[in-house]
Amino acid sequence: MQNLYYNITGEQTLTWDAPEGRPSAVTSVTVYPAGTGDDGTAEAATTGVGTVETTPDTTFDAASGDAQSDPTQLNLTATTGCAIGRKYLATNAAGETEFVECTEISSGDSISTRHPLRNDYASGDSLESTRISISVDDTWVADSTNISDDLDPNSGYRVRWVYVVGGLTKVHDSYFNLVRYQAGHSVTPEQMDAKRPGWLDSLPTDHIEDRGAVIVDDAYSDFRFDLHRRRIPAEMLRNRDVVNHMTILRALLNRSEDRAVRTGDVVGYEIDRENYFGALDGLIPDKTDIATDSGGAGGKVAALGIWEK
């Protein structure tokens, strides 16, 4: 789910990564309040028309992929527009496709991916962005009445994307909130290692180069869903330390879970699970400040007895 910043103008966009391939055209982009149907009144949240990201839209210039000594390396004609962390679509002459995550860029020469390619690519095969986007209207984004309902963990707005891929029209929905504060964590790898010494040195090989950033982000995402289960929007928490603490514990839990699945040894998993959910129950919601309205301020939420709910 995307979050737009309230009152930040001139730079924000709504985006959609088309799973079907690179769109040839964007037919329309419409924003609705989450509770409004497609036949209802649209929000004036966007300006202009939706566009397909220009770059990367390039080709391979040397054999790459599964049969090569380094199947993670994509030899490209150009690397313009490639960005670390973004996912792009590779397609060969046989029509085989796979999305790859860019982890390294050798400017003008090649990019590397987190995971090895599983198809073979020859010169002329394509690597392209499938992203379409549309600019956010400055007036709309600066209107505080448009700020999403922070008492609801679900999104405040729905986007209806209509575009064409391979001659066929596709319709998709995505969601976003207009928020005062971006939901997220600020956990550093060093904090992870301080909590569990050796964590950095034990990172999976594919996650060493970004020092486990994706793993921690994924843990935060899990934490966000755990809040959702408690009907708490993640962006409502007004205590950065608590957010980071819970993210760290969740990352450790995920790691232990992975090890338990592989080895059958659940001792560590049980310990981490108890730590995480114990902290979650103990800290949230009644001991951590939470925003109670769209103004941005936080406060304690009194715990209610079961007969009061």
Place this chain on the structure above:
Amino acid sequence: MATATTTAKLIREDRRDIVRNLRPAELANVGFSEYDRNADFREWCEDNSTSCFRRFQIEDQATYEPPVISDFAIEETRTQFTVVVAYPADGRFRGGTINAVEDAIRADQVKIDTRLGVLNYGSYPSGLDLFQLVETEIERDGDVWFLVSTYDCIFKRAVDLGFTNLVGSAAISIVVSAIESISFNESATLPLALTVSGSETFTDGGIDQTIEGILTAADPMQELIDAMSFATKPDYMWGGDEASGATEIGGSGFDLGVVSTPLQSQTSSVLGSGDFTVFNSSSDSLANTSDSALQPGSGSYAVLWIGSFTDLLSTRYFFGDRDSTGWQLYRQSAGQIVWYLQGSGGGQALTVTGHSADTMIVVLAIIDQTANESDLWTGQGSGNRAIDAGSYNPVTQKMAVGDGSVSSSANMEWGIGAIWKGAVAESLTSTHRSNLATFLGAS
């Protein structure tokens, strides 16, 4: 002969650095990283199969055997090292098959052995004689495979007797302490007569020798010093017993104590560079040109021949002039070298015959003999002649060195020294050896 030494630790770390810097053939963006934790390597890998890719560990198996070579300075020893590299048995390699894992491991094994093994002998650290692959296997068990390569390792290590580097004034106390220690006589009382003579420091190949000077003392400390004689000798042994406190060759005339420029650093066929005339090849000669080989006045003279003794015997070049009034060294007849101490018709001071050793170095010296040549000549054939006119076979007999019997005159200090690169015993003191070695640039 002093030889550079090393340690198993240095070898391990050198090998580690090599592996670290290798660029793998497959998935080259994932390099080799050393496992530097305390827990068992294999167990850690199996617990962290997604994290162990190309983690490696080099271990000294400590399978030491009795040393092949050993003295009190070095010993050549043998052990084995294992190089263990971990690989997750997953589909990350080309093709994504399990065979691809093995292919990648094999490729890495070749890379590793090419750099660690005998093919890279030229890059061995000093003191490492052999690092040779004797066995390699892939342990296929579970989610993690291990490449295990075993290497035979032969290296020279320094023998640690607990005392080294006798330097400067501290040497006395160190030696004494060592003597006390080795004799289990911690409470020994040191006699007042304890002295140290000599001050030269001999450094060979960057390794400090264990001697500076000669330590003497009254009994019973002298006995302890004698017991320690191996430690007070330099690290090259031409045989013969130590004569602590002995005078130098030829007395003060041929003062090797002042030698400071190694022979190897001297210009070929240099006359009078310092106190030496040096011949480095059979083509060098000193003809009868104003008795150039004879340097009147005080100081030392020496003729040195370095090279094949056969060449020396076969050349007809003169080392000096037999007709001069100075000393001479020349080929008198086939198979003979005659050193005359007097001019034409003079008697033989030394004759070396029948030598068949491949290589020898002859150092001959006479000191300021011009003023007393008649004395020397007179001494020839008498009971106090310097060196018997008969044939001395250096292969089987010691040469007389520094026989002071003819030094009836203070100006007649002279000496003859000879060192063979062979098993010929020679009574040189440790100081002589040290200084001669310095001069000759011994290694």
